[in-house]
Amino acid sequence: MSDKTTLSKADDEPPVDEMAPAAVEVVDPRLLIREEGLKGYLTEFKRKLKGGELGSLPVIVGLIIIWTVFQIKDSLFLSSTNMVNISFFLAATGMIALGLVFVLLLGEIDLSVASVSGLSASIFAIFSTTHGMNVWLALILTILTGVGIGAIHGFFFAKIGVPAFVVTLAGNLGWNGLMLWLLGSTGSLSIQDTGPMHILGQRSFFMDQDIAGAYILATVGVAALLVGSLVEQARRRKAGVPFRPTSEIALRAIALAVVAYVAAYVLNKSAGVPNALVIFLVALVICDFVLRRTTFGRKVFAVGGSIEGARRAGINVALIRIAVFAISGGFAAIGGLFLAAQTYTATLAAGSGNLLMLAIAAAVIGGTSLFGGRGNVWSALLGMLVIQSIQTGLDLLNMNTSIQYMITGAVLLAAVVIDSVSRRTQKTSGRA
Amino acid sequence: MVHVSATPVLALRGVSKRFGAVQALTDVDLEVHAGEVVALVGDNGAGKSTLVKTIAGVHPIDEGVIEWEGKAVNINRPQDAQALGIATTYQDLALCDNLDVVGNLYLGREILRVGVLDEVTMEKRARELLNTLSIRIPSVRIPIASLSGGQRQVVAIARALIGEPKVVILDEPTAALGVEQTAQVLDLVERLRERGLGVILISHNMADVTAVADTVHVLRLGRNNGSFPVKGTTNEQIVAAITGATDNAVTRRQARNVEAAK
Numbered sequence: 001m002s003d004k005t006t007l008s009k010a011d012d013e014p015p016v017d018e019m020a021p022a023a024v025e026v027v028d029p030r031l032l033i034r035e036e037g038l039k040g041y042l043t044e045f046k047r048k049l050k051g052g053e054l055g056s057l058p059v060i061v062g063l064i065i066i067w068t069v070f071q072i073k074d075s076l077f078l079s080s081t082n083m084v085n086i087s088f089f090l091a092a093t094g095m096i097a098l099g100l101v102f103v104l105l106l107g108e109i110d111l112s113v114a115s116v117s118g119l120s121a122s123i124f125a126i127f128s129t130t131h132g133m134n135v136w137l138a139l140i141l142t143i144l145t146g147v148g149i150g151a152i153h154g155f156f157f158a159k160i161g162v163p164a165f166v167v168t169l170a171g172n173l174g175w176n177g178l179m180l181w182l183l184g185s186t187g188s189l190s191i192q193d194t195g196p197m198h199i200l201g202q203r204s205f206f207m208d209q210d211i212a213g214a215y216i217l218a219t220v221g222v223a224a225l226l227v228g229s230l231v232e233q234a235r236r237r238k239a240g241v242p243f244r245p246t247s248e249i250a251l252r253a254i255a256l257a258v259v260a261y262v263a264a265y266v267l268n269k270s271a272g273v274p275n276a277l278v279i280f281l282v283a284l285v286i287c288d289f290v291l292r293r294t295t296f297g298r299k300v301f302a303v304g305g306s307i308e309g310a311r312r313a314g315i316n317v318a319l320i321r322i323a324v325f326a327i328s329g330g331f332a333a334i335g336g337l338f339l340a341a342q343t344y345t346a347t348l349a350a351g352s353g354n355l356l357m358l359a360i361a362a363a364v365i366g367g368t369s370l371f372g373g374r375g376n377v378w379s380a381l382l383g384m385l386v387i388q389s390i391q392t393g394l395d396l397l398n399m400n401t402s403i404q405y406m407i408t409g410a411v412l413l414a415a416v417v418i419d420s421v422s423r424r425t426q427k428t429s430g431r432a
Numbered sequence: 433m434v435h436v437s438a439t440p441v442l443a444l445r446g447v448s449k450r451f452g453a454v455q456a457l458t459d460v461d462l463e464v465h466a467g468e469v470v471a472l473v474g475d476n477g478a479g480k481s482t483l484v485k486t487i488a489g490v491h492p493i494d495e496g497v498i499e500w501e502g503k504a505v506n507i508n509r510p511q512d513a514q515a516l517g518i519a520t521t522y523q524d525l526a527l528c529d530n531l532d533v534v535g536n537l538y539l540g541r542e543i544l545r546v547g548v549l550d551e552v553t554m555e556k557r558a559r560e561l562l563n564t565l566s567i568r569i570p571s572v573r574i575p576i577a578s579l580s581g582g583q584r585q586v587v588a589i590a591r592a593l594i595g596e597p598k599v600v601i602l603d604e605p606t607a608a609l610g611v612e613q614t615a616q617v618l619d620l621v622e623r624l625r626e627r628g629l630g631v632i633l634i635s636h637n638m639a640d641v642t643a644v645a646d647t648v649h650v651l652r653l654g655r656n657n658g659s660f661p662v663k664g665t666t667n668e669q670i671v672a673a674i675t676g677a678t679d680n681a682v683t684r685r686q687a688r689n690v691e692a693a694k
Contacts, residue, residue: 232552239556242573293548298531302539305528312490312526313540314511373530426577 056367058418059382066386070393077393080269087267088202090381090388091276092338093355097362097380098280098287099150099331102324104363105291105304107372108164110328112153112171113359117336118351119179120146124337125189125346126182135195143333149175150329154322164325172356180348188347191340200279200341205272214264214273217281222257229253276338280381283331287377300324304373335359354405361412362387369419386411439502440465441630442487442518442599447496449479449486456482457654459496464599464630469621471645471662472634475674479654480634481523484601487632488520489513514540519597523604525588529577533569534558536576537591561590565620582613589620599630606640618644638667652676 049057070077096113103110120142127138149171156167183189191197198204207213229249236243267273291297299320302310311317339355340346364370365386366379390411394404440463449457457479464470474480485491487498489510497504500516507513513520527536534551537558543550558572567586569579576584585608592600602621606614621644624631635641641648642662650657650673658673671677 235552236555239552241552241555241559242571295542295544295549298535298539298542298549301531301535302528305530306526308524309526309528309536309539312510312520312522314514315540373528 056378056382058415059366059379059386062365063382063386063389066389066393070389070396074393074396077396080266081271082392082396083263083266084270084272084274086385086388086392087263087277088274089342089392090384091274091280092335092342093358093362093387094280094335094380094384095283095338096332096335096355096359097366097384098283098377099328099335100359100363101287101368101375101377101380102291102300103164103328104368104370105300105372105375106321106324107304107370108157108321108324109360109370110150110153110168110325110332111165111356112149112168112175113328113332113335114351114356115172115174115176115179116146116149116329116332116351117339117355119149119175119182120333120336121191121340121346121350122179122182122189124340125191129189129191135192135197139196139337142337143330146333146336147326147330150326150332151322153329154325157325158318158321176351179350183346183348188345191344191346193344197337197341197344199275200338201276201344202274202342204275206275206278207272209272211268211272214268215261217273217278218257218260218264221260222253225256226253276341283334284377284381291377296320296323301373354408357412358387358391358408361408361415364419365411365415367419369423370416371419371423383415440499441501443499443502444483444487445497445499447483447486447493447498449482449491449494455654457486457493460651460654460656462632462649464632466598466630467625467628468647469625469631469633469645471641471648472632472651473636473638473641473648473670473674474651474657477653478651478674480651481603482654483651484520484603484632484634487513487518488601489518514595517596517598518601519592519595519599520601521588521592521603521605523607525584527576527584527588527591530575532575533562533572533579533587536587537561537594539591541595558590561593565590565623566616581608582610585609586613586617586620589617593624597629599632600624601632601634603634604636605633606635606637614640638670641670642667650674 067078076082096117100110100113123145124138124142127133127141128135133141153164153167153171156162157164193201205213206217226249229244229252233243233246233249264273291300299310299315302313302315303317303320307317310320336351339350362383363375363379364383366375366381366383368375368379387408390407391404394407442462442464444460444462447457447460447462448455460479460483462470462472462483472480472483482491486493487507489507489512492508498507499505505512505516507516507518528539531539534555538554543554543557545553555572562569562572565586567583567590569583569587576587579587585605589602589605592602602617605617605621609617618640621631621633625644625646633641633645645662648660648662648665648670650659650670652674653676657676660670660673677683
């Protein structure tokens with residue numbers, strides 16, 4: 001879906017003339033053809049910024065500012081232990097935000113995710129603790145419950161035509177009520193620190209804290225990007241369509257390598273990479289693949305871009321909507337299990353507080369538009385880095401919850417403002 | 433000369449469509465043969481768009497029969513029409529602004545390679561298609577939002593051709609286009625005919641109609657009001673049929689006088 005590829009010159013193309021004898025490659029003379037190599041990359045970057053395609057830039061700038069401020073206030077902030085903390089705690093809300101990205105791509109909202117996550121923790125506790133069910137089976141049933149709940153929301157939205165925010169607002173209250181009813185007699189249920197719940201917990205690290213683990217992960221990530229890009233480049237070159245220049249691929253791989261190895265080094269100084277984060281990253285890669293490389297993903301973007309266009313193209317809009325809300329419900333349930341594994345209890349407070357706002361904020365801060373059709377799953381990771389940094393930083397400074405709420409609210413508003421303004425700029429430069 | 437087959441690819445027999453109290457179509461007949469360009473003309477509100485939408489499956493018909501290659505078929509959903517081989521370009525284009533040109537061209541019928549979107553093949557074929565149609569757009573990888581109205585129109589027409597249809601419906605394809613783009617679209621219509629496709633062309637522009645159409649089919653107030661071969665029919669006759677100038681007090685009186693004279 002990237003338009004960063006260069007246009008090869010017209011005379012590189014084999015002339016294609018099956019139907020019309022006079023057909024030649026027509027290049028619009030007004031088209032700004034990108035220069036080859038690094039210089040072209042930079043001019044393209046500047047042009048995009050001016051056009052309002054900010055992408056991940058505001059997040060990265062924001063993250064640098066946040067980290068600098070907290071580091072000045074408390075020298076422990078950038079320490080390895082704290083970074084391990086941030087990377088562990090961001091996974092839970094990140095999972096919920098990941099499901100929300102799908103909904104936001106449709107231009108809709110799911111306000112029930114926090115309640116569904118709380119409900120899922122108590123359902124899992126009832127299955128595994130009260131009834132002594134196999135933990136893996138309980139896990140699968142819990143996630144399926146989340147998927148089912150999401151599908152119900154999707155049904156009311158897509159088939160009955162109730163606005164999504166009303167359906168999910170009702171769900172927010174209803175599922176929270178169900179959770180309170182389920183936990184009613186006991187108030188809270190403990191969850192055993194075994195099997196999958198141990199893996200999601202705070203004391204579980206990739207390859208058992210082996211120092212090689214983090215580096216293996218970093219290497220796999222960089223290698224995958226490099227090999228994937230080069231294979232794609234070769235295929236495109238062979239097919240005679242524009243391809244990414246090698247210098248750009250190298251630049252991207254180096255950028256990812258720097259980030260990945262520095263992160264690995266920092267996390268290794270303490271305990272290594274939490275397994276919860278690894279699972280979150282794997283989920284991100286899978287979802288990114290689904291959204292960008294499958295027909296389902298293409299349909300989600302199409303419905304988010306133009307419902308009528310999607311319908312006329314033969315896409316079953318209602319089915320896509322139901323599926324997307326089911327995905328959101330499923331990830332909310334998974335996020336609930338991650339949260340439950342932080343304390344090994346299902347409590348009455350699960351899913352309350354600012355969890356919903358944090359998840360929405362994460363997706364939007366990361367760059368997924370509230371207006372639908374634009375965004376990617378990595379915004380869940382980037383947004384959560386910002387959100388979790390703020391949370392952890394304020395905790396370190398012993399700030400009151402009241403202050404935390406106000407700051408998170410302000411950050412969410414700032415993110416939406418950036419989204420709206422960049423959308424307006426994109427409109428004036430003809431890109432939205 | 434282009435061969436026109438005996439059995440029409442698509443035939444409408446006595447089709448009617450109501451919207452509440454409005455009788456949009458009454459007893460409309462229409463035949464499209466392979467390798468034939470049928471121009472559908474009529475004033476605003478004559479029912480052209482409604483007729484096209486019934487063929488495309490947007491509005492199911494209330495009465496009448498739609499025949500496809502001689503057999504009666506039901507078209508209740510856009511997918512039904514697509515499956516038969518009817519491709520439609522609507523006046524409002526209905527493109528997804530956020531998807532790029534390739535994404536829009538192949539929306540709903542993506543090319544897959546081991547279950548995964550085959551972007552390279554799609555992009556290659558999209559470029560080939562656009563080149564053969566001499567369509568000028570900056571890049572096949574820019575979002576539709578960046579294109580001008582005329583460029584969007586040609587993308588929408590190109591999109592109708594992706595699924596190898598047998599009948600192509602073009603709803604006002606030249607309405608928003610400049611001189612050169614209009615000529616390109618008309619060239620394109622002729623190329624479709626050469627390929628043996630049936631084309632239904634809706635247009636208000638008589639010059640366009642007489643330039644490319646084989647048959648002109650006139651709708652007036654939701655009813656058939658004549659079908660003329662373009663050769664041997666003057667613009668005035670067509671315009672008269674569109675406006676109903678052939679059916680008024682003067683002509684009726686003349687007809688009576690002729691009969692009385694016999």
